[in-house]
Amino acid sequence: MSGGVDGRRGRPGFERGRGRPGFESAGTTTGRRVGVVAAAILVLFGVCLLAVLVGPAGLTAKGVLIELADRIPFVDADSGLSTRQQTILWEVRVPRIVLGALVGAMLAVAGAAYQGVFRNPLADPYLLGVSSGAGLGATTAIVIGGALGTAALPPAAFVGGLVAVAATYALGRTVGGARTEVVIILAGVAVAAFANAIQTFLMQQHDETLRQVYSWMLGRLATDGWSEVLAVLPYVVVCIVVVLLFARTLDVMAVGDIEASSLGIRPERVRLFLVCIATLGTAAVVSVSGLIGFVGIVIPHAVRLLVGPGHRLLVPLSLLVGAAFLVLADVVARTAMSPAELPIGVVTAAIGAPFFLVVLRRSGREAQ
Amino acid sequence: MTAVVCRGVGASRGGVEVLHDVDLEIRAGTWVSLVGPNGSGKTTLLHALAGLVPATGRIDVAGVDPGRARRREIARAVALMPQRPVVPEGTTVRELVALGRTPHLSRFGPSTRADREVVDEVIAQLDLHDFAGRYASALSGGELQRVVLARALAQQPRVLLLDEPTSALDIGHQQQVLDLVDSMRRANELTVIAAMHDLTSAAQYGQRLVLLDRGRIVADGPPAEVLTAERLRDVYAANVEVLERRDGPAVLPVRGDGPVTAVRSSRPARR
Numbered sequence: 001m002s003g004g005v006d007g008r009r010g011r012p013g014f015e016r017g018r019g020r021p022g023f024e025s026a027g028t029t030t031g032r033r034v035g036v037v038a039a040a041i042l043v044l045f046g047v048c049l050l051a052v053l054v055g056p057a058g059l060t061a062k063g064v065l066i067e068l069a070d071r072i073p074f075v076d077a078d079s080g081l082s083t084r085q086q087t088i089l090w091e092v093r094v095p096r097i098v099l100g101a102l103v104g105a106m107l108a109v110a111g112a113a114y115q116g117v118f119r120n121p122l123a124d125p126y127l128l129g130v131s132s133g134a135g136l137g138a139t140t141a142i143v144i145g146g147a148l149g150t151a152a153l154p155p156a157a158f159v160g161g162l163v164a165v166a167a168t169y170a171l172g173r174t175v176g177g178a179r180t181e182v183v184i185i186l187a188g189v190a191v192a193a194f195a196n197a198i199q200t201f202l203m204q205q206h207d208e209t210l211r212q213v214y215s216w217m218l219g220r221l222a223t224d225g226w227s228e229v230l231a232v233l234p235y236v237v238v239c240i241v242v243v244l245l246f247a248r249t250l251d252v253m254a255v256g257d258i259e260a261s262s263l264g265i266r267p268e269r270v271r272l273f274l275v276c277i278a279t280l281g282t283a284a285v286v287s288v289s290g291l292i293g294f295v296g297i298v299i300p301h302a303v304r305l306l307v308g309p310g311h312r313l314l315v316p317l318s319l320l321v322g323a324a325f326l327v328l329a330d331v332v333a334r335t336a337m338s339p340a341e342l343p344i345g346v347v348t349a350a351i352g353a354p355f356f357l358v359v360l361r362r363s364g365r366e367a368q
Numbered sequence: 369m370t371a372v373v374c375r376g377v378g379a380s381r382g383g384v385e386v387l388h389d390v391d392l393e394i395r396a397g398t399w400v401s402l403v404g405p406n407g408s409g410k411t412t413l414l415h416a417l418a419g420l421v422p423a424t425g426r427i428d429v430a431g432v433d434p435g436r437a438r439r440r441e442i443a444r445a446v447a448l449m450p451q452r453p454v455v456p457e458g459t460t461v462r463e464l465v466a467l468g469r470t471p472h473l474s475r476f477g478p479s480t481r482a483d484r485e486v487v488d489e490v491i492a493q494l495d496l497h498d499f500a501g502r503y504a505s506a507l508s509g510g511e512l513q514r515v516v517l518a519r520a521l522a523q524q525p526r527v528l529l530l531d532e533p534t535s536a537l538d539i540g541h542q543q544q545v546l547d548l549v550d551s552m553r554r555a556n557e558l559t560v561i562a563a564m565h566d567l568t569s570a571a572q573y574g575q576r577l578v579l580l581d582r583g584r585i586v587a588d589g590p591p592a593e594v595l596t597a598e599r600l601r602d603v604y605a606a607n608v609e610v611l612e613r614r615d616g617p618a619v620l621p622v623r624g625d626g627p628v629t630a631v632r633s634s635r636p637a638r639r
Contacts, residue, residue, distance in 0.1 A: 261419075
């Protein structure tokens with residue numbers, strides 16, 4: 001835009017812009033959009049490279065890089081890594097990085113979708129009780145299953161999460177009426193409290209399982225080859241593609257239900273559908289990664305601060321930044337107290353909570 | 369040509385029937401002002417026309433049945449300008465106006481060159497050029513109503529519904545916004561149905577007034593016939609004088625104690 005804020009002193013109402021950066025031309029052009037996404041892809045790529053190089057098994061950086069290059073079609077190179085080292089790289093490190101990226105991307109995209117459909121900046125993928133339900137499912141599997149429990153944990157957590165959200169939704173619908181949007185969040189609180197109570201009871205009765213349950217609840221990216229990646233991949237891909245397709249609809253949702261309806265969409269249907277989709281994806285990743293907190297809330301907010309609230313940029317960027325963030329957090333979790341591992345949920349919360357306060361402070365100042 | 373037909377229309381909100389047996393026929397290209405006390409059903413009638421609340425009876429708005437048609441189809445025929453628009457933080461004026469193209473875009477496809485041209489056109493038409501790149505949340509009330517009008521026009525509707533579009537504005541901005549709506553009505557052959565609180569401007573801009581009371585139409589016709597002091601006393605329990613003026617009747621509140629004095633319509637009261 002030509003002409004500065006100063007050039008229009010005569011017009012009332014403009015002074016309020018306070019000339020903050022981006023005020024003049026806050027619209028995102030296609031060129032800028034492509035640039036930002038490309039930058040985020042580079043960051044994700046760099047973080048993954050870092051993650052693949054860092055580890056205890058004594059793999060040389062050069063060897064790893066050559067080995068990676070060897071997998072590029074038509075490139076043939078000898079990395080000099082032993083078979084065992086190759087196995088560590090391809091069956092331990094890489095699947096763990098890929099899983100971290102999938103989980104991070106899914107949680108961040110689900111968070112963006114939740115915040116969009118509920119028009120509530122505090123909405124996160126765990127809002128409707130999926131975490132407590134999954135927690136209860138996981139605890140039940142460990143308590144009842146014994147040795148089998150570990151194998152039964154992911155499906156039990158998945159089912160528990162979905163059941164809890166279904167209960168929340170049914171409860172919200174029965175009481176809801178016109179205020180479904182608010183009531184459903186309150187119903188989520190009630191369902192979560194109920195599931196937590198049962199879970200606490202179970203854990204108290206079977207205190208020998210505490211350690212196992214806690215380790216799951218704090219989140220971990222433990223992989224056994226590629227099986228976890230393959231288990232969540234279809235859910236993550238489908239859910240993320242759907243949310244990406246709905247990016248423009250989410251922009252329309254931002255003007256509230258009445259105006260969105262008069263612009264030609266059905267907000268209540270969009271909300272239900274996207275909540276189902278985001279919950280499905282969340283339940284899937286939570287079942288293998290445990291409860292990794294703060295990604296779903298911090299990442300979309302950080303991205304919003306960078307590029308504004310338009311979902312056509314917010315959703316893809318949340319995907320990339322969420323993936324990069326979790327891969328990086330896992331590097332910290334693996335190395336900070338090496339050889340012991342920190343639960344990744346501890347790392348994301350330790351970085352996420354202070355960051356979130358900064359975000360809140362900034363948005364509070366802007367709102368004044 | 370008729371733009372809007374209502375036959376025996378009723379609607380309820382929260383289980384309470386708020387609109388009864390509304391019959392209405394509106395010619396295309398006219399401005400009809402909906403007046404009536406708070407809770408008389410003005411907003412509900414507008415929402416029924418926009419298909420935002422379920423209604424009984426027969427409604428036809430620009431050839432669309434808002435009770436049955438798909439939302440996109442309704443939104444291409446009818447645009448609603450809300451009283452206090454919701455302004456998402458960090459959204460630019462241009463982005464907000466472009467939302468008006470939503471019903472014309474394919475579900476998941478990108479906006480086309482034609483869509484962008486429509487947006488450019490309404491931005492030019494409403495003189496919003498200098499605003500386009502600014503955050504809508506930084507605008508004043510009057511400027512914001514212009515932006516929301518632009519969004520409604522970007523829908524390229526045949527019928528424009530206004531829900532008390534100026535009640536948050538000062539008198540000067542009220543006039544500017546209403547003048548603008550009227551010029552857009554002439555330029556784009558729009559039918560305007562506006563719920564309005566201010567009876568004088570309702571009469572100045574509306575070629576026809578529809579007076580609602582407790583969900584029923586109690587008067588319908590040219591402003592001078594609808595706005596009589598007696599009727600306003602009955603419907604609003606208000607003590608007013610109606611002045612006959614060149615640009616239509618003007619309603620003037622009268623302060624007085626005791627019982628409402630019977631004032632003869634369209635003539636200044638004499639003591």
